[in-house]
Amino acid sequence: MPTVAIVGRPNVGKSSLFNRFLHKRLAIVDPTPGVTRDRNYSICDWNGRNFRLVDTGGMVPESVDMMERLITDQADFAINEADLVLFVVDTQVGTDTTDLTLSRKLNKAKKETILVANKADNQNLTNETFEFMKLGLGEPFAVSATVGLGIGELLDEVIRKLPPELEETEDETTIQVAVVGRPNVGKSSFINKLLGEERLIVSNIAGTTRDSVDSLLELDGQRYNLIDTAGLRRKYKIEENIEFYTSLRTTRAIDGSHVAIVLIDATAGITSQDQRILSQVLETRRAAVLAVNKWDLIEKDHKTADEFTVAIKEIIAMYSYLPIIYISALTGQRVAKVLELVKRVHHEHTRRIPTPELNDFLEKVLEIRRPPSKQGKFIRFKYLTQTETAPPTFVFFTSHAKLIDKSYIQFLINQLREHFGFEGVPIRLKFKLK
Numbered sequence: 001m002p003t004v005a006i007v008g009r010p011n012v013g014k015s016s017l018f019n020r021f022l023h024k025r026l027a028i029v030d031p032t033p034g035v036t037r038d039r040n041y042s043i044c045d046w047n048g049r050n051f052r053l054v055d056t057g058g059m060v061p062e063s064v065d066m067m068e069r070l071i072t073d074q075a076d077f078a079i080n081e082a083d084l085v086l087f088v089v090d091t092q093v094g095t096d097t098t099d100l101t102l103s104r105k106l107n108k109a110k111k112e113t114i115l116v117a118n119k120a121d122n123q124n125l126t127n128e129t130f131e132f133m134k135l136g137l138g139e140p141f142a143v144s145a146t147v148g149l150g151i152g153e154l155l156d157e158v159i160r161k162l163p164p165e166l167e168e169t170e171d172e173t174t175i176q177v178a179v180v181g182r183p184n185v186g187k188s189s190f191i192n193k194l195l196g197e198e199r200l201i202v203s204n205i206a207g208t209t210r211d212s213v214d215s216l217l218e219l220d221g222q223r224y225n226l227i228d229t230a231g232l233r234r235k236y237k238i239e240e241n242i243e244f245y246t247s248l249r250t251t252r253a254i255d256g257s258h259v260a261i262v263l264i265d266a267t268a269g270i271t272s273q274d275q276r277i278l279s280q281v282l283e284t285r286r287a288a289v290l291a292v293n294k295w296d297l298i299e300k301d302h303k304t305a306d307e308f309t310v311a312i313k314e315i316i317a318m319y320s321y322l323p324i325i326y327i328s329a330l331t332g333q334r335v336a337k338v339l340e341l342v343k344r345v346h347h348e349h350t351r352r353i354p355t356p357e358l359n360d361f362l363e364k365v366l367e368i369r370r371p372p373s374k375q376g377k378f379i380r381f382k383y384l385t386q387t388e389t390a391p392p393t394f395v396f397f398t399s400h401a402k403l404i405d406k407s408y409i410q411f412l413i414n415q416l417r418e419h420f421g422f423e424g425v426p427i428r429l430k431f432k433l434k
Contacts, residue, residue, distance in 0.1 A: 001043070001255070002162045003052045005078040007106075008088035009098040010058025013118040016145035017088060018055035021046075021155065041251070046155045051162060052252075054078045061101045079106070084161050085113045089132050091120045091142065103135035112161055115140040116154065121147060174216075174223040175346050177339075178253045180281065181263035182273050186293040189329035190263060191215055191226050194336065219339055227253045254280065258349065258390070259287045259342045259424075266298045266326070270312050278319055285391040287349040287425045289323055289341045296328040321417055323424050345424030350389045353420055358384045358394070365415050374403040382434040393428040401431040 006014045021044050044053040056075040063069055079085055087106060089099055106113050117129035120142035129142045141157065143150035179187045195215055215226045254260055260281040264274045281288050292308065305326050313320050323341050327334045362384045371379040383397040394416065398404070413427050 001050055001052050001252075002083040003054060003081055004044070004084045004086060004158060004162075005054045005056060005075075005082035006086045006088060007056050007059060007075050007079060007102070009060065009096075009102065012058070012088045012090040012093075013145045014058070014088050015055055017086070017116065017118060017143070018053060020145045020148060020151055021053055046159055049159050049162065049165070051083075051158070054082065059102055060098065061105070079109060079111060082111065083163055084158060085111045086116050086158070087113050087135075087137060088116045088118050089135075089140070091117045091125045091129055094128075095132055095135065099132075099135060103137055107136060113137050114154070114157060114161065117142050118145055120144055120149065174225050175259060175342060176225050176227065176257045177342055178227045178229060178257035178260045178281075178286075179263065180229050180254060180260055180277055182265070182271070182277070185263045185265050186329045187228050187263055190261075190291070190293065190327070190335065190338075191228050193329050193332050194226065194339070217339075219336065222339075222343055224339060224342070227257060229253045251280070254284055254286060257286055259289065259346050261289050261291050261338060261342065263291050263293050266292045266294045266308070270315050275316060278316065278322075282319065282426050285426050285428065287345040287391075289325065289338060289345060289424055291338050292324065292326045293329055295326040296331050296333060321423060321425070341424070348422050348425045349391060351392065351420075351422075352389055353386050353392075355385045358386060361415075361419050362396075365412065368415075369408075369411060371408045372405055374400070374405065377403060379403055387430075388428075391426045391428050392422060393430065395430045395432055397432050397434045399434060401433050404431050 006018055008014050022042055041052055041054040044051055056078045057072075059072045059075045061072060063072065085106060087102065089095060115132060115135060115137040117132055117140040119125070120129055121144045125142075129140045132140045141150060141154045143154050145151070179191060181187055194217060215228070217224045217226060262274070262278055262281060264270055278288070278290075290312070292312075295305075298308070308326070309324055312324060316322075323345065325334060325338055325341055327338060329335060362381060366381060371381070373379065377400050380399040381396055382399070385395055387393050387395050396404075396412075409429055412429060416422065416427055
């Protein structure tokens with residue numbers, strides 16, 4: 001998926017443009033310069049073409065202020081990662097030396113760039129945008145992110161300048177596996193043990209892995225592409241600028257995977273950071289396996305896996321459908337069995353249930369518990385079918401699609417799992433009027 005970065009000096013409306021593109025208020029918008037400090041990114045869809053949109057903080061080149069230097073470094077990373085850059089300037093203020101410095105930086109980087117003259121809220125201001133031609137980045141696009149003027153035309157130009165879509169050439173039988181977790185949890189050691197070689201650098205210094213690294217492996221006739229990723233940390237604990245960059249790469253690795261192996265440290269138990277990583281994986285609707293590493297250190301304390309499993313599932317009750325396996329990347333204990341689990345949950349993730357079987361299931365479920373009436377209306381289910389896989393998506397045709405209670409939706413998900421399995425797989429339900 002191509003990446004589009006929005007850059008510019010502080011307070012020119014980058015976050016407003018980001019929100020306008022996405023039709024969501026994801027980025028904080030405030031007239032105070034410096035509100036956007038680290039990069040915010042999301043997937044944008046325009047006319048059937050998807051791209052990753054990255055919002056950045058205001059760049060202040062050659063600043064002596066530490067925070068401004070950090071923000072500029074992060075924006076530099078975003079530019080380096082991007083296939084296309086949207087350089088935003090302020091029509092109401094005009095150009096200044098910072099704009100000139102940034103334009104020279106973009107010209108030197110030889111990145112495909114669109115000059116966006118924001119805050120052109122009326123025709124008089126639109127006429128002023130030609131002042132920015134002196135930046136040497138071509139004719140500016142006059143837009144107003146606040147009121148939406150010129151946004152459609154700008155998005156058309158973005159799509160036109162993106163790299164052409166490539167046909168999928170990857171072997172569809174290869175399972176893409178992202179290995180994720182906190183820093184120093186043993187991701188590289190785990191992959192090295194599977195490969196039987198020192199393919200990846202292993203160190204007890206947190207943050208050794210700076211980028212996503214792919215390793216192909218075949219086991220029992222199944223091919224896997226193992227993607228080692230940099231450890232994800234909480235943002236307030238990220239001290240080095242490079243870790244903002246690796247966090248984006250890790251997110252992209254999760255997006256490009258079929259199954260994620262989430263490693264946790266047995267000696268630390270499941271932490272709030274582990275829970276955040278789990279949420280990130282499952283919000284992208286990827287199948288997942290929870291692997292508890294360094295189990296060789298726990299067994300010395302005679303702590304059983306059953307006790308540990310109960311403790312974990314109490315903390316992550318909403319993810320109780322995830323399979324848990326206890327391993328040691330150091331000794332190789334049960335390491336190969338992790339891939340057996342990956343293969344199993346990948347099968348579940350791509351499994352399709354025949355429609356007649358689903359409607360037999362629906363009849364039995366309604367005998368157990370019918371949806372509660374709401375607003376004086378009795379809710380009837382007419383039909384059930386599966387429309388998608390990866391993740392499994394089920395559509396219920398009903399008399400009142402918008403009145404289904406959340407607790408009943410969870411009941412339906414639980415019943416689907418009880419009847420059909422779907423271990424390690426998020427399930428999506430949709431409700432439509434008959």
